[in-house]
Amino acid sequence: MSNFPELRTVTVTRYITPLREGGSLPALAEADDDFKYVLKFRGAGHGVKALIAEFLGGEIARLLGLKVPELVFANLDEAFGRTEADEEIQDLLQGSQGLNLGLHFLSGAITFDPAVTVVDEDSASKIVWLDAYITNVDRTFRNTNMLIWNRELWLIDHGAAFYFHHSWSNREKHAKSPFSLIKDHVLLPQAGRLQQMDDEFRKILSEEKLRQIVNAIPEDWLYWRETDETPEEIKEAYIEFLLTRLAHSEIFIKEAQDARQKLI
Known part of the structure; x- marks a missing residue:
């Protein structure tokens, strides 16, 4: 059986800014495909279970014909975030090495x-x-x-x-x-x-x-x-x-x- 949905995997290249309104400190980041994503981190409060919920909920919604920003698997490599000045964010990035989840950033959305x-x-x-x-x-x-x-x-x-x-x-x-x-x-x-x-x-x-x-x-x-x-x-x-x-x-x-x- 073919893997469905076939999410793209991107590598995060730049941490832009934390999105403080989210309970789990998501962030706006840029990836190696030059697109911006709202990044959900495996190192945040509810860990991988929040990523699983985000993934399943988003893809079931899409299957039902509802509009959801594209989801991607987002890879954070080992060196990422070492230069981050904010200690809380640096810890989050260090604890999120490997596969995370990104939602395509809808620029200008309200x-x-x-x-x-x-x-x-x-x-x-x-x-x-x-x-x-x-x-x-x-x-x-x-x-x-x-x-x-x-x-x-x-x-x-x-x-x-x-x-x-x-x-x-x-x-x-x-x-x-x-x-x-x-x-x-x-x-x-x-x-x-x-x-x-x-x-x-x-x-x-x-x-x-x-x-x-x-x-x-x-x-x-x-x-x-x-x-x-x-x-x-x-x-x-x-x-x-x-x-x-x-x-x-x-x-x-x-x-x-x-x-x-x-x-x-």
Whole structure:
């Protein structure tokens, strides 16, 4: 089976500036392809698990037809960051040698503001469905994690999704959870077509496609101190989570619909 998605791998050549608004100290950086990227570091707070969530969330969103900046694997070599004056940043760079994750920088994009931009019912329903499926806690009024670029809505920052992997226990229970935090979703009031999106997305998200996405997680990100499981077994656990959650999507759909009724 061909590796899907085939992300490009770039080498980071220049650290430009930290992006302080992110909890995990992402940065704007330039790579050897002359493009700029928002870089997420394996040496940051949640380590490789945030990169895995970012990767899986972004690529599932893309598969569902939503707009996400191109993701790339971003290599940091050993010497990178030694001249960085800020000690915290230098430590972060030193602890992030190897493969990290970059999102193509959308120059000139503005942060989505629900008071300014009205999102149509279909788009809102698609995004709410996605976030309920991947248990993304981070698309709220306080932190919308969406950008307007070229008059289109782009999704960014899925690093807080799949939060079950931080405990790595009761995985089946997590997969069947209603995900009550969907009540805080910034687009929930507009999401009136969740059932229709469920019917549509369940056809798109075949086991084969989900396996292709999960199998593209770099093996390098799958050696965890807290488990004896092999990278293959960890991948299988993510696949199992995604398939179980999809098979029981009526649980999170009902939760979102009920929460929406209370809002409107």
